[in-house]
Amino acid sequence: MGANALQSSHNVSVTGGNQQTTYNLSLTAVKQEGILINSSLDRKNLNFRLDHKTTGRFRFGFNTRYTNQLILGAGTSDAGGAGSNRLRQYTRYKPVILPGEEEDTYDPTLDLNNAGNGFNILNPILLANAEVRKRYINQLNLNGYFSVELVKKLTFRSQVAYNVTSTENRSFDDTLTNNAKSYNKQPVVSLGNNQSIQIVNSNVLSYVNPSLRGSVHSLSVLVGQEIQKTTNTANSQTIRYFPLGITADRAFNNLQLAAASTTAYPQLQPVSSQVPVTLASFFSTMDYNYDHRYYAKITVRADGSSLFGEENKWGYFPSGIVSWRISGEPFFESKWVDDLRARFSYGIAGNNRITPFSYRTQYVSPSSGGYGLNGVLNGVYNPSNLGNEKLKWESQIARNLGFDLAAFHDRISLTADLYYNSSENLLLNQAIPSSTGYITQFQNIGATSNKGIELQLSADIIRKQDINYSASFNISFNKNRITSLGGNNIILRNSGWFSGSNFPADYILKVGEEVGTMYGYINDGFYTLDDFTTAPYSDPLNPGLTTQYTLKKNVASNAKILADPLQPGSPKFKDLNGDNVVDADNDRAIIGRSQPKFYGGLNQTLRYKNFDLNVFVNFVYGNQVFNANKLEYGSAYGSEVNLLTSANGRWKMVDDKGRLIQRTVSSGGNTIIVGADSSTLSGINRGASLWFPSSSVNGFYSQSYAVENGSYIRINNVTLGYNFPKSLLSRIGISSLRAYITANNLATITGYTGYDPDANTRRSDPTTSGVDYAAYPRARTYVVGLNVNF
């Protein structure tokens, strides 16, 4: 990881036409190497657009876009739990190459010691070579329309779009991977095809009259209807037991080489599925303005979605905006104000992002598995989800009051927005008690509100012949609040960074709090020798260990939440209710909030003669990040793992000469802590700043140590360009030529200790935002480019 990676991007476009027909053709080719080995992206894009206007009342047009992509590499993580984390291999594999080893040496002893649960440590170079992932994506968008002016000002427009996205995933797991290990250490191939076909048809009748009977009243009215049907078809197959030593490409293209199915080494059945989703809408918009001073626009729409049950398919979403151009008033006279406008909008929008057929309880035939009778696997039907007939559209109500100002001959413009948005009937795949037989169910769980201000200020500071300097600054403040959770006051959520359903909560939803609130124990350093009483100890089996340490009665114990024996150097948590025991019921609290207090950006452009320089800086303030990497990579969980440097300050149980000076001893069913005398222990641990890393999952429980300030300022983009003089170019038939150099992600000022304070790796669940776990590190990129126009 961290290799220098090359990227290239080429774009050619041709535009042309005449008064009746215009066209545009554009081709793009992008190639990116990844900073991980064996990862890359190759994308080709073709765009074509044609519009034709007949001399009469007809117009038609056609637009097509084709994209072909090939993505290689397994990345650092997918949305799964910790077992799929690959960043681990890069950070935790031994960082040194021992004598006699190459950088891609296989360490069989280490591999043998590996836990079987995906937490294994392998040479990352070997792993990257053993896991081949190819993803081919073909996207074709066809879009056509025709419109006809029925009578003057009344136009009918019909549009049809046909979008096909085909994704083909090919994966190959060679002998070293966990997947192959489960199947006789023979290579495994998985092939998956996904096709999504979307057909959209909309028919709109519109009446546009900029000047009603020659008056200052302007009116346009639109009524329309749209239907949308999306069909996702998938099929996949996993084929095991390929001959050893086969390459990925040979395996992909010779599936028959896999061993035939036998009772002991069975092959899997292929799997296929098709899921249709439909949406029907009716809408109407009326847009009116009086003398370009008073504006009103009202939209009503009704959306019917197949995702909801019979009673709740339709959602109704009105919205409206009124605005007043104050500067257009006769009484408004100002030399320096060019344009001043006030506007207010109110609108309801719908959201139906749920899994199809969630409204009904349904059975599926699982893709693998079944029940064995007389040794033969029998297919089964299992209920897959608990239907919720009450599911309905989530509605998002937006209220916005805004002002736009342009002044000093448009040299300064300011936009200010105040908003108060609320969401009702929030749709969430909510964790439900497993005693129902299900783990989650889609529900409309509650309501939230967002209040905030957005400001944007742009100014042309210098506007001269040879030199231009302009800057634009924006900043947003937002306050989110959960206003209702149905009947609940609290809902605990598990972000699933470690395990989806098998780990305690690390996020909380609470009425009055904001979404993305982190929840866990509050660290209080570690247990020190002062927390223990001492007694003489002697055992010939443990020479040098002269003292037995027992936790003082008045010191709160963590034994209910950590399985590791409590001893000096154990992590300590705050006993919030003071009952002398740290437990899950009483001692977890809010430990962080992932939403920033404000964020924004500053973009500055300086042009001097033929040179131009653009610098874009963005910033975020007041958010917190749940640094799950720190929990895992700071722990000793796993076999022969490397640790973060923070472990240098750990509590030590071994002295400088490598002698054990503190340990647990079992005797008669009790575990006792014995060690050297307290002055020796305290001497060695005088500089200790951190507890000793746990070798169990104990270190992974949600705790305030993982929560870090995520504020940052980043120089996101710097571009320096040079435009060659036109006089020079015209001689060689070029109309313009620009050369530029861009640096992305140049520098970040932050207190965050992880790779990227902006990482958000649990994107599928909005309630657990701000988790940084095995994110693909943000690369610094440099681009050298040339734009030529003929």
Added chain:
Amino acid sequence: MHAIKNKQAHICILVLLVIVLGACKKFLEPEAVSSFDTEYIFDNTQNARKALLGAYMAMAGDYGYGIRISGYWPYDSDEMLKGTNPPTSDEGQLLAKYLGIPSNLQITNPFNQMYQGIERANQCIYNIPKMLQYNGGTSIEQAQLKRMHGEALVLRAQYYYELCRNFGDVPAQWSPSQYETDLYKPRTSLDTIYDHLLNDLQQAEEMLPWRTDVPNIGDQPDQRFTKGTAKALRAKIALTRGGYSLSVSSQTMTRPSDYLNYYKIARDECASIIANPAQHTLFPSYKGLFKDYLLAHNLNDPSGEFMMVASMAFGSGADSKLGIQTGTRVNGVGGGGINILPTYFYMFDSTDLRRDVTCVPYEITFDTIKTGHAMNAVYDGKFRKEWVSNPGYVFSAGNASTSSRPAINNSLQNMQLSWPLIRFADVLLWFAEADNEINNGPTAAAIDAVRKVNLRGHGGSYTEDAPVIPTDKTGFFKFLVKERMLEFGNEGVRKYDLIRWNLLATAITETRARLQAWASSTVDNHPALPAYSYMENGPVYARDPSQLPSYLYFLKKPPHSDIDGFNPFLNSFYKPGPIEAAPTDQTRVNWWLGGSGVSSSQTLTNAFAQGFTPNKSELMPLPQTQRDVNPNLSPQNPGY
């Protein structure tokens, strides 16, 4: 004219609107082709059977009886312990050592899976009787559907029973979740749940055919449940209901005052099974039952001794890891997950054939050579790799010191071994136990039942003196406590037996004291073994450790080719042996010897039930993950 035109236009618009709205309704209800609603599933017998098999499936896989519930949860007790590495990062071992905390990783998924099974069974129980064919189909269809209804009741009972004996009071739901108004159920008292199950099973008995009648209704003889299953499970649950359990409210071990009523249920059920020997009886060979049937992937033993099994086959969520992490090593591969306690080994008499099925004091190298193990590395044997057949597996770690083969199956995860839940031997011993309790001493029938089990364990005839089965209530009970231990070692039974007898704490304390005596033994001094107070002690010649060998010797290259037929050790397990170093062609291992220093014997002894706390450890903690989701899942179990 104009008006008519207008009217026509209105009608046209109206018709158009109806068409549009009708089409719209249809458009918004696309057909689900890859998922099925309940009506589709419970429309015919074949689909309903697949739904029922889905309910069975929750018994299989890693989170069912594939490993967690069969291999982690039932340890440690006075027979075996799981793992010797305390303190450890192995969450399964922590749980077995009673060091589980509410966030232990090995609790949640099995807990969830049991409820998945309950929901699937609930769907069948709710929907199958509503099917047209249930009362109106052909007689075969009716019989098959009634059987399926009964099976679903038995499955639900098994899942609740498994939850209750491990977690105490748990949420209970008796109909499919889609018909429940409240999904956030609090804990229901375990007595209420058990009583419900006893009623259910009584109903199920009427719906299920006897084992040999299965072909008469057009079903295959296989591992689906029969009348005998329902009766035996009813007896099992009745004994648990009438036994001790850790009460969440009083935080002590309690038993209901009317417990004898439940013992009567158990006795009557067992008696009615015993009265039908054509359906279920003891298979003559104890070893054969495991080697030739269970490990040969055949659960249809002719005697019908396997009355209830969690059946496994190759498939995700359908298989088991039995015999993979446990058992002894073969050609360097696997094993070692579960240790036989030295104190358990010496509870068997020298002619008890069950000892060598249950305990394996050696590993296998080069396919046929038995390499003796020290006493602290005697492993469980009922799921041993080398006996697996039909198909069998060849193993090799690829290490020249243990095999001449290249590495093969050294990371095999599954062998499709099924997990026995109830054997007919259980029925005999439950009958004896209930009878003894009800009559304040055993009847002749009870004594006969125990003798049958013991005699079969000795191969059908005694070569030594037959054991004297006591005829007083206490003596008979203590004999049973021992007999069940010898009969069911490694089958996940012991811990739960000891709990319902309220003997787990005693058993752990006394076993620990005995292990300590073994671990502190030296060549010159084998300290006396404190006697067991709660069960009959082992054979007379094994009670005095001074008569047990400090070392055992075995030939490095024995002249045998039949690996099944010999014990590798040259000297007796039951007589003092030599103490000198082994001759060059032999190897010596520590046996009744703790040795000095931080010995492995000490490690084993210290690891045994390390975290056991009375009035806490009899239950596992409710999973924190589920308490986070369901605030009504309170309070947590005592002590956690």
